[in-house]
Amino acid sequence: MSKDAWTEPGAFEVAPGVHRIPLPLPTDGLRAVNVYAVQSADGLVLIDSGWALDVARDQLEQALGTLGHDFGDIQRFLVTHMHRDHFTMAVALRRTFGAKIALGIGEQPSMDRVLAGQGTAKLTEMIRWGALRLIERWRDEYGARDENEGRKYYEPPDEWLDGTTKIDLGDRTLVALPTPGHTQGHVVFVDEQAGVLFAGDHVLPHITPSIGFEPEPAKLPLGDYLDSLRLVRSYPDLRLLPAHGPVAPSVHVRVDELLAHHDDRLAATLDAVRDGAGTAYEAARRLGWTRRHRRFDELDLFNQTLATGETAAHLEVLVVRGELRSSTVDGVAEYSVG
Numbered sequence: 001m002s003k004d005a006w007t008e009p010g011a012f013e014v015a016p017g018v019h020r021i022p023l024p025l026p027t028d029g030l031r032a033v034n035v036y037a038v039q040s041a042d043g044l045v046l047i048d049s050g051w052a053l054d055v056a057r058d059q060l061e062q063a064l065g066t067l068g069h070d071f072g073d074i075q076r077f078l079v080t081h082m083h084r085d086h087f088t089m090a091v092a093l094r095r096t097f098g099a100k101i102a103l104g105i106g107e108q109p110s111m112d113r114v115l116a117g118q119g120t121a122k123l124t125e126m127i128r129w130g131a132l133r134l135i136e137r138w139r140d141e142y143g144a145r146d147e148n149e150g151r152k153y154y155e156p157p158d159e160w161l162d163g164t165t166k167i168d169l170g171d172r173t174l175v176a177l178p179t180p181g182h183t184q185g186h187v188v189f190v191d192e193q194a195g196v197l198f199a200g201d202h203v204l205p206h207i208t209p210s211i212g213f214e215p216e217p218a219k220l221p222l223g224d225y226l227d228s229l230r231l232v233r234s235y236p237d238l239r240l241l242p243a244h245g246p247v248a249p250s251v252h253v254r255v256d257e258l259l260a261h262h263d264d265r266l267a268a269t270l271d272a273v274r275d276g277a278g279t280a281y282e283a284a285r286r287l288g289w290t291r292r293h294r295r296f297d298e299l300d301l302f303n304q305t306l307a308t309g310e311t312a313a314h315l316e317v318l319v320v321r322g323e324l325r326s327s328t329v330d331g332v333a334e335y336s337v338g
Contacts, residue, residue, distance in 0.1 A: 010063060011064070015241075019036070024056055033244060041171040051084050057093075077102065080187055082185065086201075091155050094155075101158050104185035108160065109184065128333050173193070182225065186228075188232065199243065202228060204254075205245040208258060229258055237250055278335060284311040
């Protein structure tokens, strides 16, 4: 079976009353996002919604049709986080069909920033990372989009999920579990009776999610993420229903792999500072990226920015652990061995 077989369009049963519906994305990296259709006594519920693209809307409509449903049957969207590939189709469909949207309350600061037309705080962060070479390129390529996309694609949810929340769907109960890290308001949905975890981007089967790439950044996103992984690990082992990639048999196995991966990255990041890197940007340039350990300069602008932010997140955890010291000089965070 091809490694990209999971991206093929359709509706695929992954548990009783639950179907996985892959929808296309406009980038080559992730290829597709999984939306999960849950048929319950309270009606049709979708976990995540996809990116508000015409081709994705058409594929979603066709997939629901094979299940005997149309857009008007959707009662609720339970959205794991506010990134465009998870949230914006829900907004587009709500404008026509009226389905309710629920989102983790930790997303509220980022939502407020986007709706105010403030875009992201990325440029301020990039100064702190010492990534001055990236700033003008980012402003030229993404600045106008960051400022304008909010009013076009985003609206507040109907319901903010505040803390661990039981969601009664009549014949099944989901537990919305806050898992900050990928974003501040990321939530996963636990269905212990069906033995599945709707994991969003928190636990992915083949890649590690970006940490803290959001309009309003968290203070310690990697620390939040590692805590959230341990929280999910404390639950009974479940089948992994990820937002990107194929279904996997064990959440616990993948969580253990992710924790080990970040231990390795923390060690490599510490070595980069010992080798003379003083800023997140300098450290990122010394590290390998992706499973192929690509050089930083081989990455495109977007992924160079992700890589630098990831490195900054690891550096800040090392500071909290006392393995590094940091100081701020002209707005730039500088690191040294403690």
